[in-house]
Amino acid sequence: MSTSRAALALTLCLALPAWAQDPPDLGDLPALAPPDWLSDTITRPHGDVATSALPPPITVMPIGAVEIEAIGLLPPAITGLPRDLWGASDTETLTRLFGAQPLQGLPAIQAFTETLALAELDPPADADPDRAALFLARLDMLLARGALEPAQALIERAAPRNPDVFRRWFDISLLLDHPERACAAMQANPDIAPTLPARIFCLARSGDWSAAALTLGTGEALGRISRDEGDLIARFLDPELFEGEQPLPPDPGLTPLTFQMRAAIGERPATTGLPLAFAHADLGDLAGWRAQLDAAERLTRSGAIEPGQWLAIYTQRVPSASGGIWDRVAALQRFDGAILAGNLAATTDHLPTAWSAMEEAGLEAAFAETYADHLMRLPLTGEAGLLARRIALLSSRYEQVAQTAVPQNPTEAFAFALARGQAAAAPQDADVVSRAVADAFAATPPDHRYTWFLQNDRLGEALLRAALVLSDPARDPDDITDALTLYRAVGLEDVARRTALQLVLLRG
Helix, strand or coil, X not given: XXXXXXXXXXXXXXXXXXXXXXXXXXXXXXXXXXXXXXXXXXXXXXXXXXXXXXXXXXXXXXXXXXXXXXXXXXXXXXXXXXXXXXXXXXXXXXXXXXXXXXXXXXXHHHHHHHHHHHECCCCCCXXXXXXXXXXXXXXXXXXXXXXXXXXXXXXHHHCCCCHHHHHHHHHHHHHCCCHHHHHHHHHHCCCCCECHHHHHHHHHHCCCHHHHHHHHHHHHHCCCCCHHHHHHHHXXXXXXXXXXXXXXXXXXXXXXXXXXXXXXXXXXXXXCCCCHHHHHHHCCHHHCHHHHHHHHHHHHHCCCCCHHHHHHHHCCCCCCCCCCHHHHHHHHHHHHHHHHCCCHHHHHHHHHHHHHHHHHHCCHHHHHHHHHHHHHHCCCCHHHHHHHHHHHHCCCCHHHHHHHCCCCCHHHHHHHHHHHCCCCCCCCCCCHHXXXXXXXXXXXXXXXXXXXXXXXXXXXXXXXXXXXXXXXXXXXXXXXXXXXXHHHHCCCHHHHHHHHHHHHHCCC
16 A cells, blocks of 8 residues: 555544444445357356366466556556555455446546546456456446447457457457457467357358358257357358348347348348447448437447547438437537537527537537537627536536636536535535535535545545446435545545536536
8 A cells, every 4th residue: 555545544544433434335236247248259168177187287477477457558647546546455346346337327437437447557466367357347347338449459458368358359349340350360369269150250251151151060960059040150151042031030139249140141230229339330331320320329428439429420411300319410510510600699599409409318528528618719698608608617628617707606606616626515506416516525525434445455446436326316415425525535636526517517
């Protein structure tokens, strides 16, 4: 435990009553399981069958080698997090905490937990590099949110030699429409034994159709390919043979591999209702604009794609229909045209409608990040000015807005104080969540229930537990106060302020 963290823990310990120094009960954590949509691409020996008569090998790590659990994309110089963040926490607890993080929630907390998943950190003391349990949990949180590209980059930084890691990398490659990379890596890696469907798929992709057909026949004869698998693979290998026949029935257990095969035979399933990771298949032009729009909205809400990618899809064509998503697109495009032209009157007219459309779709944070600069350059007044500042406070420019503008009412004054990290009373008509936020920004920091974790060198665990609380604004107000207080106490001021502003401003 670092000296600064030890001093922080001691200070908080002395300041708090005895009840706060006991391990808090923050609820049971769900058992962790891999995504149920992963393709069955890797064969494994039976657990009771020996694969060798030799004694088990001794694991040797060369000098300078890095355990897979320590691999990340973001070094401490970027994240500001200490390398020993996991401290004394056990791997199982951390994996369950990553697995419990929601698919969607407050954008600030979504971004922070993604940072934790991508950070370069020392492994927990009990980490087993062969199992890579925490690495897999970090990956699975990203996959659940549809954050395929950072997950792919994380795997490639580690090198996908572990079968469980490779299985995820194979599926990511399929979902990002790079099957040739997946198959080439599978064929080049002697430690990876593909299942027959995966082997057949890759043989066909490489043009060896006869070997693929022979493998299919052998697999069916040996009972290693089910009837449903065989029907799909047969059509994949020779679609002309099945022309005029009824399409295959829907597959309730769709995987990236079967999705690719169905797409290849012209029976591409709709991704609406499928896990978020599949939505990437609809971002390309072949999917059609409506499917692109739906996918972009879903992935933007989860933080899986950048606002710029969402905006590019939203503005690439003129909507030819009305209702639902088409009305949102039209409202956004009218506003976009007005603000890019610097037309003050048109921007004033179109801003409320565009913002209402973004609230309806849960895209407020992406809209704010995209247009905050433009809005702050225009001399908007009255209700339009209030709305523009509210939107800008939800962007990364929140502090600059609070430093340069003059609040026009108590609610705005409260938001400005939060943006500056200053103590301020919530407005008289504020709800319980706003009051809970105000308590966390009081001049004297309140007691909080995470002290036990800090005292016992479990800072990262505390941060993940607090993230769960802040992802659910329906939690008890005292829990929200405690979680925000923790983030402020350990120096995560930007996370605390952005979370506070979103709790206050994204709910009306």
